[in-house]
Amino acid sequence: MSEALNILGLKKSFGPAEVIRGVDLTVARGEVHAVIGPNGAGKSTFFNLVSGAFAPSAGQVSLHGRRIDGLAPEKIQQRGLARSFQVSNVFGNLSVFENLRCACFKQSGAGYAFWRPAGSVKRANRRAEEVLEMIGLRALRDSPAGALPYASQRALEIGMTIAGDADVVLLDEPTAGMSNTETTQAVSLIRRIAEGRTLMIVEHDMGVVFELADRISVLVYGEIIATGTPDAIRNDPRVKEAYLGEEAA
């Protein structure tokens, strides 16, 4: 099996509105797969289905060949899939370090422990420091996460996602709202994350997408209208019409 994710006939309706209308997609192990599409196309909903935030109305999702559709998010996380959120979703009153450490407890199976200090969970502490360094927030280690500047909070969001050592990572618009320099930093962070992992990333910044992605899927109105290499997507007439053309207009 060289497929990390295998998605078949995935559908999701909210009441009468069908937001995801039959998505088939295969993500190879180690691949960086970008999902692009206009606003409201259903990209975040698609991530929510894969990560277990919502149960699909129909279809299958397999992670490394095992079905995960309909499982609770924590079960899917334990199988090695982690995701970040489009809107930062951190523990606002906890420090940056504490946010990361909480995200590391699962690996040590320590989250329920009440008989030992958190500082004694060596592996979680080591990993949290490591990720702290990686996302460049060492200076803000003890600040409450809720008080961070926007870009730092985005970095923490990514840090919490990868802290648990998931091998399949979904990032929902990691660079949205960032300045150019911040985006450059985020891209190099994402590139490091991609080493040894499978990455699926929703992104509006085409520069970022074409720089990072091995393959791109274009999601329009709940359906994938094209999947291919960046070059193939760039030259695909349907994509131009449905999405890139709109962007140029």
Next chain:
Amino acid sequence: MNESLSWWRPVAPWAISALVLVTLPLVVAGNGTFSIINVVAINIVFALSYNMLLGQGGMLSFGHAVFFGLGAYGAIHAMNLIGEAGYDGHGFWAFFPVYLLPLVGFACGALAALVVGWPFCRRAGTAFAMITLGLGELVAAGSQMFPTVFGGEAGVFSNRMVGPVWFGLELAQPADVYWFMAFWTLVAVFAMWAFTRTPLGRMSNAVRDNADRLQFIGYPPRNLRFLVFIAAGGFAGLGGGMAAVNYEIVTPESLGLLTSGLALLMAAVGGLAVFYGPMVGAILVTVMNSLLSDYTDASILYVGLVFLAVVMFAPGGLGGGIEQVRLAWRRGDLGAHLPGWLGGALAVLLIALGLVSTIELVYQISHGRDKLARLLGLEPDPASPLVWLGIITLFAAGYGVARVSGRYREARA
């Protein structure tokens, strides 16, 4: 900077607390004072256990007294068993000293939480508040149906002068009970503080802040809430066990909404976001309750006013205020902030004085003069316009100081 002092920082609060507990009996005397101190000790444990739920875990409970009360009932029944076992000197209870009854309370409280808690912990927020409110009412009402267990209206009596005696420490007078209280308060406070530093303690803060995200780092919020609920129930029960020994009687009131409300009141007045906040709240509210009721009929009204004042003017509670001052001091800009804060405090004080005077005068008109006014050596005449003019001056001065100090604070913010 103060490298040599760094080891002292974490130890200081405990060393100082222990010192205070040891010296307290040297400076105060009289069983009346010790009675109040003993109730303070019980309430410190109770309020802190409540804050494990609300401040740490984000669960607003209106039924926390159930676990306090069941712990108390468990302990008082155990006390009776100790008493009975004392006649023939056989069996487990014959060797169980009364000093350890808070452990029985802990077990009962935790067990009760374990039995009922799972369905409660699915959601926090309003659903949790409503369900716990229902539980409190249900248990309080249900207790009337089992008079052999709960003793009906009158409650269950016992006698703490039973069982084995250790170190010659008989629990006869409130002053003797003091050592028992000091010991268990220290143990419980330390255990609850240590809990905040464990992975589960940290994860309970994470549930409070953002339960949805927690699932995506591998933990279902419900499991975490449930564990915190059991721990909080246990410590409430421990407080109940202390109360059983202190009063030698447990009534169904201890299970009811008023007792639950007291926990919320103490925790909120003291501050939910600071670990020691509920302790400050417990001390203030208990002392106010005990002292004021001797001097004025309006004591409950005053406790309510303090609650209102804190919620409106210091949402972080007294503990939050203390933390603010401490942080400013460590940053070194206390001097710049202090006048604004003192001004605010003065304004609250002036307005409070105005309110107290008004309330006392109104009570005087309707009930006759009570002791508070006499205690202060005042003989105000509610019919005299001068008195009312004075009160209006108090309010006006308070308002003025509030405006000025508010502007000062804004300028510094």
